[in-house]
Amino acid sequence: MKTLKTIDFKNKRALIRVDFNVPLDKTTYEINDDTRMRAAIPSIQYVIDQGGSVVLMSHLGRPKEGPDEKYSLNHIVDHLSKLMNKKVLFVEDCISQKAFDLSSSLPNGEILLLENLRFYKEEEKGDLSFAEKLSKHGDIYVNDAFGTAHRAHASTAIIANYFPNNKCFGFLMEAEIENIEKVLNNGEKPICAIIGGAKVSSKISIIEHLMDKVNSIIIGGGMAFTFIKAKGGEVGASLIEEDQLHKALQILEIAKEKNVKILLPIDCVIADRFDNNASKKTVDINQIPNSWMGLDISEKTIKLFNEEIMKSKTILWNGPMGVFEMDSFSFGTKSIALSLVEATKKEAFTLVGGGDSVSAINQYNLADQISYISTGGGAMLEYLEGIELPGIKAINQK
Numbered sequence: 001m002k003t004l005k006t007i008d009f010k011n012k013r014a015l016i017r018v019d020f021n022v023p024l025d026k027t028t029y030e031i032n033d034d035t036r037m038r039a040a041i042p043s044i045q046y047v048i049d050q051g052g053s054v055v056l057m058s059h060l061g062r063p064k065e066g067p068d069e070k071y072s073l074n075h076i077v078d079h080l081s082k083l084m085n086k087k088v089l090f091v092e093d094c095i096s097q098k099a100f101d102l103s104s105s106l107p108n109g110e111i112l113l114l115e116n117l118r119f120y121k122e123e124e125k126g127d128l129s130f131a132e133k134l135s136k137h138g139d140i141y142v143n144d145a146f147g148t149a150h151r152a153h154a155s156t157a158i159i160a161n162y163f164p165n166n167k168c169f170g171f172l173m174e175a176e177i178e179n180i181e182k183v184l185n186n187g188e189k190p191i192c193a194i195i196g197g198a199k200v201s202s203k204i205s206i207i208e209h210l211m212d213k214v215n216s217i218i219i220g221g222g223m224a225f226t227f228i229k230a231k232g233g234e235v236g237a238s239l240i241e242e243d244q245l246h247k248a249l250q251i252l253e254i255a256k257e258k259n260v261k262i263l264l265p266i267d268c269v270i271a272d273r274f275d276n277n278a279s280k281k282t283v284d285i286n287q288i289p290n291s292w293m294g295l296d297i298s299e300k301t302i303k304l305f306n307e308e309i310m311k312s313k314t315i316l317w318n319g320p321m322g323v324f325e326m327d328s329f330s331f332g333t334k335s336i337a338l339s340l341v342e343a344t345k346k347e348a349f350t351l352v353g354g355g356d357s358v359s360a361i362n363q364y365n366l367a368d369q370i371s372y373i374s375t376g377g378g379a380m381l382e383y384l385e386g387i388e389l390p391g392i393k394a395i396n397q398k
């Protein structure tokens with residue numbers, strides 16, 4: 001792997017693509033969560049410590065028509081300076097003459113942040129000449145933006161063409177790749193994948209790909225009901241994707257052929273409406289009365305899933321087990337989170353990725369008791385589907 005440590009940064013300008021797409025308060029522009037910024041610090045610090053300088057580029061939000069104060073990276077400069085313990089320079093256009101003047105004369109040890117790349121439509125279009133212009137900001141290209149690694153944008157992939165021999169992954173990208181590979185290709189067996197969330201359709205490709213990689217797959221959340229119905233169960237008003245019923249049966253068949261154990265819920269908490277204060281009760285998963293809906297897994301299922309988790313040496317979790325945003329239906333998701341913590345204590349490797357399971361882990365303050373938490377939602381999901389991410393391919397390519 002081409003990593004930071006394979007390159008000499010002394011007297012060189014590193015052009016680092018980071019993911020500073022942080023949530024900002026709509027009126028004060030205060031940063032609500034700086035996780036993504038903190039994740040990029042080690043790479044920036046490394047280049048500085050090695051005697052080089054750093055030009056940072058990122059996107060922020062989804063500006064529609066050119067520059068927009070709401071999405072200016074100017075809002076994060078002070079905080080970045082605090083995190084780096086030194087004043088970070090900022091330039092209000094990523095390809096202006098002023099930007100090139102600043103980056104070309106940037107002394108070693110200094111950091112320059114360019115304005116939001118997405119103020120130019122060319123960024124998302126993967127425009128070649130825009131990528132070439134950006135490339136002038138550095139001697140070495142570093143990609144440390146795992147969150148956008150699944151996009152073939154100018155700054156995430158196309159730009160690498162201009163650094164055939166001078167490009168590498170940052171520490172965050174390196175960690176993300178290594179940890180996902182620990183599940184997909186280098187994991188200690190037995191390997192268990194826990195897949196939950198709302199829809200089967202959005203996770204089908206992942207389940208199909210995982211079938212060649214893992215020993216068991218636990219299916220929970222809303223998507224489980226399509227499997228239960230496909231097997232002839234009564235699912236009442238639970239979330240169902242009629243057009244996926246056939247696919248669900250196919251998956252169960254393929255799993256049998258490939259000797260992969262599929263675990264579906266056996267009981268669930270049902271509610272008479274989609275509301276935290278709804279009436280609720282526990283029933284067998286395949287006997288849900290009409291007009292009631294399954295919104296969480298229940299005790300017997302939690303026990304079944306927990307046993308499988310505790311038997312496994314490598315565990316991947318994506319997607320909640322129920323509507324965890326509502327207190328009344330969060331018990332299943334929290335229980336699975338605690339099983340993962342327990343498994344981690346017993347030396348299993350645990351990886352949690354994808355927006356909602358990561359927020360669940362954070363909500364329960366368990367992040368530091370899991371082996372690795374992925375920072376990339378969409379990127380991680382595409383990686384799990386077996387897709388070679390453009391941002392990774394661009395660095396690996398000769």
Ligand code: AMP
Pocket residue numbers: 196197198199202220221222223239294295296318319320321322323324325354356
């Ligand atoms: P996903 O983005 O596909 O991982 O889905 C996450 C969403 O699935 C969360 O907002 C959950 O509330 C929702 N979800 C999980 N279980 C259920 C369920 N049984 N019925 C409806 N929605 C669910």
